Amino acid sequence: MKREIQIIFKLAPRILAYREFRRKIMKDEKIDEEEIEKEAKKLTDAIIDLGPTFIKFGQVLSVRPDIMPEAYIKELSRLQDEVPPAPYEEVEETLKKDLGEEFKILDVNPISSASLGQVYLGTASDGRKVAIKVVRPNVDKLVANDVKIMRRLLPLLGLVLDKAFVDLMKTFVDEFSSRIFDEMDYNKEANNLRKISEFLKGYDGIKVPSLIKSTKHVLVMEYVKSTKITSDDVSVSDRRYLSYKVFKLFMTMLLDNDYFHADPHPGNVGIDEQGRLVLYDFGMVGKIDSRTRSLLVRAYFALTSFDANALVGVLDELGAIDPYADRDVLTQGIDLFMQNLQGIEVDQMEVEDFLDISNQVFYKFPLRLPYKLVLPLRMISVLEGTCRKIYPDFNFLEFSEKLLDEEGYKTKVVVEQGKEVFDNIKKKVVDFLIGRKKKPVVPLRVDDRKNRRVVPQVIIVFAIAVYFFTHNAVLSILIALLGLSFIRL
Template sequence: MLAYARDRRRFLLFGRRRRVDPETHRYRAEVLLESLLTLGPTFIKLGQLLSTRPDVLPPAYIDVLSSLQDDVPPADWEEAKVVLEEELGSVDDRFVSFDTDPISGASLGQVYRARIDGDGDDDGTQDVAVKVRRPGVEELVEADLRVIHWSLPILLYFVDDARAFSLENLADEFSKTIREEMDYEREAKMLREIQANVGTDDRYVVPDVVDGYSNSRVLTMEYVGGTKINDVEELDRRDIDRSKIAEDLQWAYMQMIIDDGVFHADPHPGNLAVTDDGRIVFYDFGMSGRVDEFVQEKIVDFYIAVANQDIDAILDALIEIGTLSPEADRAVMAEVMELAIQDARGEDIEQYRVQQIIGQVEDSIYEFPLRLPKNLALVLRVATVVEGVCVTLDSNYDFIATATDYLVEQGYREESIRQYVSESGEQIRRSAESLTRITPKTERALDRLDRDDLYVRIGVEDSKSVFENLAKRLIYGMLLTMSLFSMGVLYALEAPEASLVAAAFSVVVAIQLYRSFRQSRSIRARPQFTRQSLRQRRGEE
């Protein structure tokens, strides 16, 4: 935290920003990663959430924390058994068989494979996955959340207003989502709702919840096996079309977010699998979210603008939804969006353009105008993780083309065109009305001009403090001239002590004058482009 504050002010309370190279950022990120792993389940979840928040951390941190998974040693079976039997009764009585080695371990719970009496197989039993909350995790999470909320005011003291906005939202969102993720009754409800919306499509599989074996601390589901979605070698061996899987995955999440309003919010590869017949299996609905109608409409507007490659409309949609500050430099953001669209289409990005963008945003990297309202943070997480999975499946995958196809098939794009025509007609009508009012106003202005009675009021906007800097330089220049003249006069009058004082004063003023002409340098950062990073990593491997 102190290092972060010194990056913004070298001497904490004053001084220029400190230049930090990417290697230092990466080192700090790795230290943070180790700290989060040591602190335990709550902070591991916090790290996963931070890895999707470019409005909070610089790109190097995002890159390091994105590799963070639930690397928590599994709880001892005897401890997990206590939780299971408190909720369901004797394991031997309720289950035909129970494998005590977890098939999946996470920070808040772990999953075991078991068999129960049912209609699943020929022998009258059913294969199930039993998710058990980790013993004592509730008290641990509550204690950790208190620490986070007590620490927040200290963190806010060291950051700017834009980042304070994001940090407060992050803390509120994190407290809500981690509590929801520990409530397995809520997870079962969300699972059933998503299953009703998506599970009817034969391209997807959402496991059934087993009633009578599930409550707030234990969730028993139908066991559905499959190949991990990022195991490309195994998918190829099974002759599964990876490009189609990527398209189906994006299609599913667009339906969940844009049409259904309820979505699976944790689509990392550990929670997605592919069956032998090419269907996508969704696991772990603990992190699920809802989208209100306003956000759905704005997301549609954003996707339509991206499909049309209308940069102004993209920026307008981001401002309306609250993600982009209205004071943002639209010219710079337009170039950023152009690069993002190129990358999403799988096109190569010229390095000189990347460096050009870095130079333009370099002076405001910690005041970057992007921010994430609470209702959009999970949506962003889904979008970024799904895009990464799709690119892993197919490095040439065109995210925008699939989004465009979805908008066309669901009728959103045609509706947008009709709305545009209607709005254009209304604009033409208003323009005609304005033309009828402009003639008399012009005549009155010309009459005042003829009578020398016309005044013009001008307001100068100086967001970059140009006039303030000019005034400082003039004053420093005058003081330097005066001190140099005084030094010369005092030396001629044989007053060496006084001339030394004047010389020292001249040096101080000269340094201040020189500093006023220097360009401020902020923390340099390299934008992370998913496809280029992926190709680079593959090349290194």
């Protein structure tokens, strides 16, 4: 009961203030920017005071623009920084119980600490240096109790906030509670490490520490010395290239692999003396199916092409649009934002402006964030911040276009879209041959004939054939885009 009172005392004033901002945002009323920034800071400070569970909660909330407005998102991102470690005496018993005499701690001061665990430098019995990660003392009990309290207090939100928000938060708490317990199980993290290491073993210039031993509460890895990627001590002549290298690493994992590292904040990426990127902390790793990956690539392509129609179509397939939302209105709204973006040269665009606009779209329009997209969105958001710290002029859209070109993603999109068109044609042919009943056909007026898709379908199939015979991606894309343009006529 004492903990519940503490949580209510800390968060109730912040929730009431947030209610007023939400009301104004939903009604498009003017908001005092300075006032909302101050309130966002107060909420973040309250979360820090409430400890590990709420710090982790705030970290995940910091990449949910469908829940929190822009000012809150920016302030909550402070929670990505390291938190003070627990005293060594409080984790010593766990270390001795799980490691025995096989490993020895060299320094009782951890080399890094986070909301749920901390890492010590040690040695193995054969003399090798190792990194030993241990769960914070009693954090599992604290988290379990805090999650129960969250669930008990959720109905109270209905007294002060709208039903849509309360339903969204119920889903969010369910997602959060299922994921946070996984992060405290280091056997699961060990499996994540193996999956990522397997994918990256063929990549030059990338180092993933090898796994030595794991238990539920302790993880022992090879110690790989490196310098924090955002440190001024990093001696590289081209910080622009370094930021792109980090960007490409994480985006490639997301778009090409079943498993991707979902927490690319500066403390989890280093650079060693050989110039290799070193990855740490595999507690937050996402798994994504091939269909979702394909749709993410298409959304990525639509975004860099400023194609609102295509983007809304992909978002719909991803389940990111409310079933009752007006797609035409949503497309018009997103198109307005894209027109704003197109008014600025891509190589001069401020990434923060882009993120501000996208955050506004999610908060004001009837979009929702499916569970399967929570970690990808979080990863991209944290990655952008890390890259900007490496290279202040980092440009998300410019680097995205470069990545799409280098890795041939644009060609993949055209081929996949063409395949879908071909499959639709094949289905219609099969339906015709087996005599499947169709709805009565209403004769087309002259104006309606413009909406027929025979021409674009034929052109896109032809574009695919051109690519396979000539391997000229640019020519194939131009032909396919010509076909797609007929759809809009």
